[in-house]
Amino acid sequence: xxxxxxxxxxxxxxxxxxxxxxxxxxxxxxxxxxxxxxxxxxxxxxxxxxxxxxxxxxxxxxxxxxxxxxxxxxxxxxxxxxxxxxxxxxxxxxxxxxxxxxxxxxxxxxxxxxxxxxxxxxxxxxxxxxxxxxxxxxxxxxxxxxxxxxxxxxxxxxxxxxxxxxxxxxxxxxxxxxxxxxxxxxxxxxxxxxxxxxxxxxxxxxxxxxxxxxxxxxxxxxxxxxxxxxxxxxxxxxxxxxxxxxxxxxxxxxxxxxxxxxxxxxxxxxxxxxxxxxxxxxxxxxxxxxxxxxxxxxxxxxxxxxxxxxxxxxxxxxxxxxxxxxxxxxxxxxxxxxxxxxxxxxxxxxxxxxxxxxxxxxxxxxxxxxxxxxxxxxxxxxxxxxxxxxxxxxxxxxxxxxxxxxxxxxxxxxxxxxxxxxxxxxxxxxxxxxx
Numbered sequence: 001x002x003x004x005x006x007x008x009x010x011x012x013x014x015x016x017x018x019x020x021x022x023x024x025x026x027x028x029x030x031x032x033x034x035x036x037x038x039x040x041x042x043x044x045x046x047x048x049x050x051x052x053x054x055x056x057x058x059x060x061x062x063x064x065x066x067x068x069x070x071x072x073x074x075x076x077x078x079x080x081x082x083x084x085x086x087x088x089x090x091x092x093x094x095x096x097x098x099x100x101x102x103x104x105x106x107x108x109x110x111x112x113x114x115x116x117x118x119x120x121x122x123x124x125x126x127x128x129x130x131x132x133x134x135x136x137x138x139x140x141x142x143x144x145x146x147x148x149x150x151x152x153x154x155x156x157x158x159x160x161x162x163x164x165x166x167x168x169x170x171x172x173x174x175x176x177x178x179x180x181x182x183x184x185x186x187x188x189x190x191x192x193x194x195x196x197x198x199x200x201x202x203x204x205x206x207x208x209x210x211x212x213x214x215x216x217x218x219x220x221x222x223x224x225x226x227x228x229x230x231x232x233x234x235x236x237x238x239x240x241x242x243x244x245x246x247x248x249x250x251x252x253x254x255x256x257x258x259x260x261x262x263x264x265x266x267x268x269x270x271x272x273x274x275x276x277x278x279x280x281x282x283x284x285x286x287x288x289x290x291x292x293x294x295x296x297x298x299x300x301x302x303x304x305x306x307x308x309x310x311x312x313x314x315x316x317x318x319x320x321x322x323x324x325x326x327x328x329x330x331x332x333x334x335x336x337x338x339x340x341x342x343x344x345x346x347x348x349x350x351x352x353x354x355x356x357x358x359x360x361x362x363x364x365x366x367x368x369x370x371x372x373x374x375x376x377x378x379x380x381x382x383x384x385x386x387x388x389x390x391x392x393x394x395x396x397x398x399x400x401x402x403x404x405x406x407x408x409x410x411x412x413x414x415x416x417x418x419x420x421x422x423x424x425x426x427x428x429x430x431x432x433x434x435x
Contacts, residue, residue, distance in 0.1 A: 007060040017286035020149040024357035029365040048388035053375040054088035089372035120281040146286025169229035174208035176256040180241030226294040235301040237285035292349040297338035
């Protein structure tokens, strides 16, 4: 089977989970052949690429994340007639389905997408991808945002003998109430823990990342960071607010800027009264697996872990109202207990082999193979198409290198003056998403 994977690279080096997910199909699908096109614009879709009869076309979540761009409507209008020419069984892999969902609905209809692999549970399928909007029934299957990459685990195992100097570490994108009460939890848990550990003598490194990748740790350095942490904090991923056109997100963000001390209740009443809680899918994010891979003990907010992880055995449970945070700090100080919990979590998520990219990609590609009618295209045309893909990718590589320099300068500016960084960024991007 010959498969085209459409993705989008935003940076020269990114979080490891992105590449692990993206290339898992090629790594674990057996005899299938893949072409990976970095779809940075219409010019990337040359005639050689458009004309080839693929067996399947995968739209990766990195490409679908372009819907967050302020000018995505203009981007899509140029891309749509070209994407409609692509032949093959089309599937989406989607993250953050709960926002700008109307674009996903439209693309499913326009491009005749046959299946969506979504990071939501079945009880939310009809809420997020209603048949009335997509024109499709039996459209979705549930997948997790990330899994365990075996080759990366081998690299980690070669580096785990070092002592851990950070008692509590954390990184997550700073958020407001734009994604509902659950969407704010990643920020709230950091703020609560920062206050709780003050004057305790614990060595902590708890920071929020900013748009523009400030404070973000990328590449292998991320796993080196986790290997230096005894514990980390976290929660299940996702949002509790369905926001199909992004208007609720914009309203909540603007309200929070105008009222920086506003409570959740105030933001909810002003921006989306009675609408929060429409989505119930809180999934295991990549970080939970990454911490298990590095045997870093996790402090996780109480939630439905679907019987996979058990509090007290696989993680230290933090009550949603933080009423047991004193007990949590006592557990964090107990080095032996933390090591035991981390090892048990490793056994559950890693050593069991149930949550690997090998299993994920193997099952996905078997499903696509059974559903996709084979085109039996000749190998000569495939090689010509691969050359066109390589040329398109090389062109954008030069753009990425220039962008990487700008991002490095921006991070340097943030270290000198966060206020000046935000002022400059606001003028350049108007508060929109920077990709």
